[in-house]
């Protein structure tokens with residue numbers, strides 16, 4: 347049975363949702379067959395019984411699950427015979443830490459570098475909703491928010507130092523093989539790569555090499571996503 351994943355979509359089939367990417371990588375990691383259902387922000391309320399307000403949402407043969415972290419835990423429990431995403435309590439805590447670090451330290455900063463690019467890539471139906479909700483979220487009009495982003499790259503570079511320390515020891519954040527930590531850390535980068543020509547990491551940085559490795563996983567699943575080539 348193929349699992350259905352409701353996945354945010356912009357113009358030209360751009361799948362830019364960082365949270366949906368965590369789930370796509372998790373499904374591929376488990377070797378599960380899945381199809382995505384392109385969904386606009388303004389269509390999320392039409393999913394399933396109408397109770398969902400965010401994506402990712404999966405429908406696994408009638409079992410509906412929302413929230414990327416809940417989905418990862420569900421997949422490990424339901425498909426425990428397949429390669430684990432969050433192996434053992436240490437794997438769980440490690441991935442949770444990487445997720446919270448990536449959201450609080452990386453995604454919030456990346457947001458200020460790409461939010462107008464996201465807006466530009468949205469379908470016409472979603473633009474007003476996105477502009478209003480994101481302006482409210484940051485407490486200012488998002489127009490012009492990307493200004494000076496080149497200067498914020500240095501801050502981002504410094505915030506990535508913990509990743510460099512780990513990647514000096516192993517090719518992936520969980521060791522020799524990819525794990526859910528890699529997928530949560532991937533999410534701000536694939537988010538940016540899908541909508542923005544502005545490269546937030548560059549060749550020569552071990553984080554860039556890791557990013558290229560993760561883009562190549564599972565027959566280049568993430569690399570094949572329409573986006574920019576950096």
Ligand SMILES: N[C@@H](CCC(=O)N[C@@H](CS)C(=O)NCC(=O)O)C(=O)O
Nearest residue numbers: 363364365399400401402413414415
């Ligand atoms: N904690 C949730 C966050 C999900 C989330 O915020 N998803 C965004 C897309 S990346 C969304 O659906 N937003 C709906 C909206 O802004 O109306 C998860 O990890 O799945």
